[in-house]
Amino acid sequence: MGGQPALAVRGLHKCYGSIAALGGVDLEVGEGELVGLLGPNGAGKSTLVKIACGLVRPSAGTATVRGARAGSADAQRSLGYLAELFRFPDWCTADELLALHQQLAGSDGGAAERRDLLARVGLAEVAAQRVGTMSKGMQQRLGLAQALIGDPRLLLLDEPTSALDPAGRRDVRALLEGLRERGVAVLLNSHLLSEVELVCDRVAIIARGELVAAGTPAQLAHAGGVEVETAAGPRVFAQARREDVPRIVRELVAAGDDVYGVRVLTSTLEDAYLEAVDGAGPAVDA
Amino acid sequence: MNAGVVIARFALRECVRRRVFLIVGVLTLAFLALYGLGTWQVYRTIDEFGTGLAGVEPPTVAGATLVGLAMFATLFLGAVLAVFLTLGVVRGDAERGLLQPVLVRPISRATLLVARFAAAAAVSGAYVAAVALATMILTWAIGGWWPDRVITPLLGLALGVAIIAALSLAGSVALAATANGIAIFMLFGAGLTAGLLGQVGEALSSDTLQDVARVASWALPFEALYQVGLSQLTADTVGFTRLAIDLGPFGGAESASPLLWVWAIVYLALVGAAAFAGFRRRDL
Numbered sequence: 154m155g156g157q158p159a160l161a162v163r164g165l166h167k168c169y170g171s172i173a174a175l176g177g178v179d180l181e182v183g184e185g186e187l188v189g190l191l192g193p194n195g196a197g198k199s200t201l202v203k204i205a206c207g208l209v210r211p212s213a214g215t216a217t218v219r220g221a222r223a224g225s226a227d228a229q230r231s232l233g234y235l236a237e238l239f240r241f242p243d244w245c246t247a248d249e250l251l252a253l254h255q256q257l258a259g260s261d262g263g264a265a266e267r268r269d270l271l272a273r274v275g276l277a278e279v280a281a282q283r284v285g286t287m288s289k290g291m292q293q294r295l296g297l298a299q300a301l302i303g304d305p306r307l308l309l310l311d312e313p314t315s316a317l318d319p320a321g322r323r324d325v326r327a328l329l330e331g332l333r334e335r336g337v338a339v340l341l342n343s344h345l346l347s348e349v350e351l352v353c354d355r356v357a358i359i360a361r362g363e364l365v366a367a368g369t370p371a372q373l374a375h376a377g378g379v380e381v382e383t384a385a386g387p388r389v390f391a392q393a394r395r396e397d398v399p400r401i402v403r404e405l406v407a408a409g410d411d412v413y414g415v416r417v418l419t420s421t422l423e424d425a426y427l428e429a430v431d432g433a434g435p436a437v438d439a
Numbered sequence: 440m441n442a443g444v445v446i447a448r449f450a451l452r453e454c455v456r457r458r459v460f461l462i463v464g465v466l467t468l469a470f471l472a473l474y475g476l477g478t479w480q481v482y483r484t485i486d487e488f489g490t491g492l493a494g495v496e497p498p499t500v501a502g503a504t505l506v507g508l509a510m511f512a513t514l515f516l517g518a519v520l521a522v523f524l525t526l527g528v529v530r531g532d533a534e535r536g537l538l539q540p541v542l543v544r545p546i547s548r549a550t551l552l553v554a555r556f557a558a559a560a561a562v563s564g565a566y567v568a569a570v571a572l573a574t575m576i577l578t579w580a581i582g583g584w585w586p587d588r589v590i591t592p593l594l595g596l597a598l599g600v601a602i603i604a605a606l607s608l609a610g611s612v613a614l615a616a617t618a619n620g621i622a623i624f625m626l627f628g629a630g631l632t633a634g635l636l637g638q639v640g641e642a643l644s645s646d647t648l649q650d651v652a653r654v655a656s657w658a659l660p661f662e663a664l665y666q667v668g669l670s671q672l673t674a675d676t677v678g679f680t681r682l683a684i685d686l687g688p689f690g691g692a693e694s695a696s697p698l699l700w701v702w703a704i705v706y707l708a709l710v711g712a713a714a715f716a717g718f719r720r721r722d723l
Binding site for chain 1 (some may be wrong): 544
């Protein structure tokens with residue numbers, strides 16, 4: 154399967170009755186790439202992830218995992234998945250749950266793999282603890298460990314940090330960065346823009362079932378003008394960029410203004426997101 | 440290890456850990472104790488009355504009636520077990536978020552259905568066979584009566600609860616757990632009612648009632664299998680004793696043609712195919 158993207162989605166449509174959840178999405182996640190999937194509630198993000206997992210059937214279009222049709226055994230062997238809303242049997246222990254998924258995934262990692270995964274998500278001490286006695290945050294960490302069983306080449310994470318505290322989110326970011334270094338592709342569906350901005354190589358924004366923007370966080374967070382603090386108050390040069398600053402300052406000083414400070418304004422990913430979602434702007438780099 | 444075996448074993452381990460088997464075992468012992476007490480009381484009464492009825496063997500009538508009653512109760516208990524092991528396998532577990540992490544593994548949906556069916560059918564089938572056999576042994580030990588046939592009634596019960604498990608599993612694809620449980624128990628009740636109508640029809644020589652029972656037995660073969668088992672308890676009994684049994688609450692059962700067993704297997708396959716067709720199209 155070398156040379157194939159970890160995940161390739163082409164013209165993906167999904168209708169639930171008369172409701173169109175996806176209206177022709179194209180998206181690719183390369184090997185070792187960490188792609189953030191953003192969009193408002195009901196935009197179709199979870200549907201896209203579930204189609205990639207084989208849990209939902211597309212109405213039209215294709216989704217392939219490392220060249221294999223999504224939902225096929227070959228595709229399932231290559232991926233790990235953490236759902237947004239999931240539950241594990243509350244009667245079994247963390248270790249038993251991972252052992253079950255090892256058997257289902259065909260992993261021969263044994264107890265060593267289970268120990269390693271639990272350590273990586275910070276649950277090394279609770280291997281024998283029953284799932285039902287764990288906090289939501291611990292269960293989410295366990296979900297991550299479960300998703301990593303069998304060393305998947307593509308990880309599909311749907312809101313993986315929604316129940317985690319700030320320290321837990323930092324741990325997950327570190328985990329994702331470690332996975333990227335090992336060449337694992339990740340599609341991260343999250344509402345936390347700051348988190349996506351911090352770890353993702355690329356961002357795809359979906360609204361109303363369509364891809365409305367895609368690119369690196371830097372590409373999406375474009376320049377937003379220059380603000381100069383003068384004796385008369387702040388003045389904004391909306392079209393100016395960083396390289397325009399010396400010229401602007403020279404002109405102001407020449408005109409007799411006193412300049413006390415200069416700030417180059419850049420829009421954040423949040424600005425880009427809101428702009429894309431509200432205006433359904435064009436894709437930067439689909 | 441085969442994924443189907445893994446899933447079936449996990450389902451059974453869940454029953455052990457949730458103490459399902461412990462509770463079922465304790466309550467079954469209570470049921471058997473009650474049955475033993477009732478049987479002892481019945482045979483003591485028979486002994487007091489003597490055996491003077493012309494041509495009728497009271498111990499046989501009592502034994503057949505008691506074991507027939509026990510089979511009825513055992514079928515009900517087995518149905519409860521089969522339904523509760525399967526009522527939420529698909530939609531119920533999907534709504535709780537339990538199913539999705541399993542199905543993203545490289546296992547087919549058909550494997551999941553077959554594994555869960557096999558676990559439920561094995562447990563409930565073994566259960567009804569064991570309990571029915573225990574009641575036969577108790578009846579023999581207390582009253583000295585032993586059924587004319589043993590294997591066929593036990594197989595009939597086991598296959599009957601396997602069919603109930605399959606219906607419940609198929610229902611779980613479309614219905615939420617509670618709705619599915621209610622639907623299956625209503626089907627179960629409808630099947631038993633149709634069977635009773637058939638017995639009444641036999642006693643009254645009513646073609647209409649017997650036709651209703653016949654159609655119901657093909658639509659819901661667990662009832663017909665139970666009836667076959669019931670009839671085989673006294674397969675070799677004749678004369679006034681036979682007549683006395685037929686007039687009792689568990690008399691009048693008809694032994695069906697061998698086609699019933701074939702149909703029961705085909706029925707299982709058809710229910711399984713319908714369940715898989717529905718599950719395959721289901722978005723999770």
